[in-house]
Amino acid sequence: MDPAPDPRPGAGAPGPDLRSLRTRSTRYHRPRAPFCGVGYCTNCLVRVNGVPNVRACRTPFAPTDRVEVENAWPSSRFDLLAAFDVVFPHGIDTLRGFRRPAFARGFYQRVVRRLAGTGALPTPTRPVGTAPARTIETDVVIVGAGTAGRACAGAVVGAGGRPVVLEREPGAAAVDGAEVVVGTTAVFLPPPVLGRPFPFQLIASAPGGSATEVHARRVVVAVGGYDASLWFAGSDRPGVLTADGAERMHPAKRPGFHRAVVFGGGPRALEMLNRFPEHVDAVVAPGTIDPDVSRRASELDIPLYPRTLVLGALGRSRVERVRLTRRGGSSPTFEIPVDAVVLAHRRLPHAQLFFQAGARMAWRPDVGAYSPAIGACGETSVPGLFAAGEPAGAARPDDAVRSGEVAGAAVVAGGPSPSLPVAPAPEGRHELEGYYQEWLAAGPGPGKVVVCPCEDVLLPELLDATDRGYRGIEVIKRYTGLGTGLCQGRYCLPDALFVLAARERRPVPEVGYITQRPPVVPTSLGALAGLPEPGGPPP
Amino acid sequence: MTPPTRRSYRVAIVGGGIVGLFTAYHLLRAGAGPVVVLERGFLSSGASGRNGGGVRQQWDTRATVRLMREAVGAWKRFGREFGTNVWFRQGGYLFLATTPDEVGRLHKVTEAVRAEGLDGRLLDATDVPRHAPALSLDGVLGATFLRTDGTLYPFPGVWGVYEAVRALGGEVCLGVEVTGVRIEGGRAVGLTTSAGPVDATTVVNAAGGWSADVSRLAGLAVPNVASRHEILATEPLKPFLDPMVIRLSDGLYFSQTMRGEVVGGLAVPHPTGTRAGVPTSVAFLGSMSRSLVRLVPALAPVGVLRAWSGYYDDTPDGFPVIGEDPRLPGFVHANGFSGHGFMLSPASSKRVAKAVMGEPTDLDPAQFSPGRFLDPHRAATPEGLQPG
Known part of the structure; x- marks a missing residue:
């Protein structure tokens, strides 16, 4: 788990008070309040100095910053566009509605198009350049300076190594002997190119809209996890x-x-x-x-x-x-x-980097999530890639310390052979499987059930898709738009797996895997534009 | 897996993308069933679910302009005919030229477009902001614009045709892989699949990026090559860009979808063939972002939400391959769309269905037939407008 900083109101920093900040959803202009606090959901997006979709929960504000609410008129507390929520109690059917009469096609398009999108085109009040990416070369990079990542870094340093540690939070403490790069989020870890001196190329987004590129021989991913959402009527309501x-x-x-x-x-x-x-x-x-x-x-x-x-x-x-x-x-x-x-x-491990790197993923019924298949030292099916902490199944801090130390020792020793010992597949059902079965049987609750708050997808849209015979999470995602918004499915697809398993009457792993496309979090075009030109000198 | 329910069909179509589904639809409408469509993955798992949704009539070959003009009509009617909305929005296509040579190419395109009765316009650089105010005109010498071109949302296209095929009694078998083409007496007579053998009077190869593999299963050498193309989508923004924009110099293309995302791509070199799967490359993220930010500076702080890739089924001349293979009766090609299969599919699949039924089509054999690549003396004129 990441170290928790002081919440903003207590820290006395300027900017909106996250306890009382109100925003509006994209399609139905439903009232929203900050939900996740860790920079993934869409509920705290504000326009700052002309830049749209800035996450208030992760942004240091200066007293002179101009902070505006998006997607509401005249204000987020009183938004006339919320009439859409009232006028369409069962939602707007953009898939099958709006087809007739033919002459109204252009009008419908203009209306629906205006309802989409969060925030308007940037009008930055200060220039946004494209800074060249910083390049780091290292034997071992550790992603995450939480409990497991720090333990891992300590083990690597103890064995004579000097790891680079990337940490998303701005204020992480130093680790003696390691280089801790703070405020830097690993967003893309392509499969290693074996045979290169540095097989791994990790892309991270750094403060100030720039990128950092880490070339490494080995990677330990100790990125922790996050608290999951739950589906019920009004689950998107402030509070x-x-x-x-x-x-x-x-x-x-x-x-x-x-x-x-x-x-x-x-x-x-x-x-x-x-x-x-x-x-x-x-x-x-x-x-x-x-x-x-x-x-x-x-x-x-x-x-x-x-x-x-x-x-x-x-x-x-x-x-x-x-x-x-x-x-x-x-x-x-x-x-x-x-x-x-x-x-x-329910805490879910952050698994995106493993999936991107091509690691074999396994369904864990005890956690109710997919995580990398690992051996005794946290080694994944990708040679040189290790897991520690929550992605390695550590639920408590002492487990996280141990998994970090074990992975740290293995990564210095050159790691165990890439032949992955076949761990016994965990068995049983997660408690939410039966829970969601009964929840569906209990019938719709009072008001809208917004299953994907980023895109305002409603439960009936998903049920309609399964009624029509569409099966599997991949197709349902494309059919409903569920999981294609700004959080990239973090707060809806894990629940969708259980609901679809109940609807399709088959085990969760057969419903499918949640494909996790890069980048891990939205990364600005300006930052990515700073990546080195291809064909430059090889690392 | 949905296995076939019968042993014998009149037509077996390999590939459940938009081309295979539309072909099945037109065959069933003509009463040429029973038809089975065999799809190895899930619906929209291939290029039909991975493309940028562009629909354009600007080409330098008049036959393609004509075919696409028909397709545009079909996309406009799609919602009423198939029950699902593709949101085909005619915001136009804006091609940007940055060299005198490219201006010359666009001149030729506009001539072909206008000769087919469409309102293609050649623009000066100073006219560009009228159509796309967010663009930086740095280096732009000229442009073309055709306002009836546009973009659509591909997925509902797949759902709509899939549902129509099923409603007409067609079978769409998902998760069924074709492992062989059965040949008897020099004729294709069916397929072997992961769900057992299937008999068919005619086999249609609509396998997109994998079509050369399917042709090889039938013992046919074809010049089709799978090439991987990458694409990305940004955070959704309020509408600011109407047309699809394409820059000829580097093949950069992008548009703003109905959902507000800027979706676009740019060709970066990759080895040919489908073995790499569908990963994203660092080279693409860098090149695409640089190119896009240079043309639309205001997008610099906008986040990339996701990136993905898919396969074009390229032919040497850039034209699709439509018709029965002269070397193997009963084996019909509907492939080689070179990155334009989705937009062409409503029109091209009508011709594929005719070829299956043995009826003549209006397609010039020198441009579309599978036999064109077998003629060693053929002087091929490739389609010139194939950026990205």
């Missing part, structure tokens, strides 16, 4: 946020909510109880609740709702209550008045 978001954007003493439901029964839910003991009103879990969570909750006098479905988050401009029902079919629904839902039920 619903991930545990990452709660941790990053809401100071423990003065969060932007007063009474929250924590969703989840595991270690992450416990962290939320410990962080916001005064502000949690209930713990709701898709399955059983861990004993230490139960213990802490009873100390705090917080009621527990194990094996419970979230049917909806209701309210006007933000969550005012949640509607729940016990799993098992025949239970009545009930509501709890709260102003936030904190999703702390």
Whole structure:
């Protein structure tokens, strides 16, 4: 896990207060508030100094910055365009609607085209150049300076190496003997070209709109994970946020909510109880609740709702209550008045770099995600590429330290042979498989179920696709647009896998793999333009 | 996997992309079923789901202009005929020339376009901002513009034709790989597949980038070459660009989709053949970004959302291969579209269906027939407008 910086309001930096920032969604202009806090979702996009789609949660603001809300008129709190949400309670069918009469084709196109897009063409108030990329050559590059990455760097340094460590967060601490490059996000790791002195070429985006290119002999990816989303009616409503978001954007003493439901029964839910003991009103879990969570909750006098479905988050401009029902079919629904839902039920490893590099990926039913198939030292099926921390299956900090140390030792020793020991495939079903089956059976909740908040894709669009016989995540993605927005599917495709498995009546791995195309996060054309010309001197 | 339900079909089509599906559609409409389409991957897994959605009538060969003019009409009607919206938006195509030689080429194109009755315009550099105000005119000497060209959203095209084929009783078998072409008495009589053998009076090779492999399965040497082309999409922006823009000098092309993304590509050299799969290269990300930012400086801070690649099925002259192979009766080609299969498919597939049914077509054999490559004395005039 990345080290958590002080949330902005506590840090006293200028810029919008993430606790009260409001934005609007692209198609239906639904009210949105910052959700993930870690720079992936689309809910905190603002226009800064004429540059669109800047993520407020990851941007250092200067007092003179001009910050504007996008996609709303006249303001994000009162947006007349939100009429689209009211006028189309079942959504706008751009796939099969708008086909007649023929003479209206041009008119429909103009209307639908205007509804698309977040932010307008940049009108930068200061020039945006294309800085040449910085090039680094190193034996070992470690991606991520979290718990596992630091342990790994320590092990490499201890064995006499001098690794380069790339860290996305701006403020990561130094590691003795290693070069820590902060504020730099690894966005593209193509498969290694074996036979070159530096088989790996890793592209990273650096501060100030430039790129960094790392040529390395070996790569350890220790990028951690993130808290997943959950589908229910109103899951896109302000007040619903991930545990990452709660941790990053809401100071423990003065969060932007007063009474929250924590969703989840595991270690992450416990962290939320410990962080916001005064502000949690209930713990709701898709399955059983861990004993230490139960213990802490009873100390705090917080009621527990194990094996419970979230049917909806209701309210006007933000969550005012949640509607729940016990799993098992025949239970009545009930509501709890709260102003936030904190999703702390499932952490997913960041797996994009492994997929890009061509590593063999495996479905992990215990995590409910795909992650690289690894051997005992974190080695993947790609020679020279190692995993550590959450992508290597480490769930707790001490596991992360151990996996970092093991990978660090292996990477210095030249690594074990690339013949990957076949790890026994984990068995069983993830608890969300049964959860989503029952959720679908419970019927639509109150209001829209926005399954892809970036593109405002609604649940009925996905159900319609499966009804018409379209099968598999790859086709459903292209049919509905689900997962093709600014978060590139991080907050919808993992849930889509379970829902499609239930609809198609087949195991999750047969529904398909989630293709992860580069770059890992949107990377500016200006930064990529600084990459060296092809045909230049080989590294 | 969806296996075939019968052993015997009148026509078996290899490839479930837009070309194969449209061919099946026209055959079924003409009553030439039963038809089976065999697709190795999922729907839209090949170039039909990977292209930039361009639809243009500007070519320097009049026969292609004519064919595309017919295709434009079909794309305009598509939603009403097939039930799904491809959002064919006629924002025009703007070709940019940066050398006097390129201006000369565009002159020839506009002559062909106008000779076919279309309103192609030759523009001075100073006219360009009227059509695309965001462009930097640095180095632009001239341009052509045809406002009835446009862009579409390819996926609903695939869904619509797929549904129409199924509604007409055609079978589309997904996840079924063709492993061999069965030949008896010098005639193609069917296929072997991963789901067992299939008999067919006629086999159609509509395998796109893999068509040369399928022809080889039938023992036929063909000059088709698969070439990998890369493409990217940016964050979606509010509408700012109407036409598809193509710069002749480096083959840069880009347009803004109905969803607001700027989608475009640029040719960077890759080894031919399909063995590499569909990765993205660092060279492409760098070259494409440099080229695009130089032409549209305001895009510099805009993020690239995703990049992907796909295969063109190139022929030596850039024209598609349509018709029965003279060396193997019963084996019909619908391939070699050289990067323009999607836009051409509504018109070209009608001719493929006719060829399957043994009817004459209006296509000039010297330009479209499979036999043209067998004539050693043939003086080929390649299509000149093939950037990107």
